[in-house]
Amino acid sequence: MSGPEPRVGGTVRDEETGRVGEVMGHQGGYVQLRPLLGGREWDVRPDRVRAVTATELLSARVAALNSLARKARTA
Template identity: 45%
Template sequence: MTNEQHSTPPALPDVGSLVRDRWNGRIGVVMDRVSGRVALRPQGGGVEWFALPEDLEAVALSEGLSEPVREANARSRGGRR
């Protein structure tokens, strides 16, 4: 057996945690954990999306606070970031 066969799956973050989805760069709040995937929602509300636990990283609260401001600014510019 190889080490890959003994590796443990990544831990699922706690509901309410603030994380970054490295796959798409978005920051979200963990809403649920379903079948090994994690349901995320933007901090200010919006449409949930699913991510794999290995694509997630914890985010500092100060970093997360700036995400809703960036999203509001993008909306005011017609969606451009």
């Protein structure tokens, strides 16, 4: 991501993995991301993230909720 660091609480796409996450912080030259519905954080280089569009954010949220619903049905 060129320009300023993504802000904490913002939503970005990890271009290496394609995952969308919420920015939790910055440490050791990395951006710390967490999945939209919570879970284990991961680190990514700041030059490998970009802000998501409104359409991408909606799509990622729907996918996360669908995944959660599928897990609930099998439990």
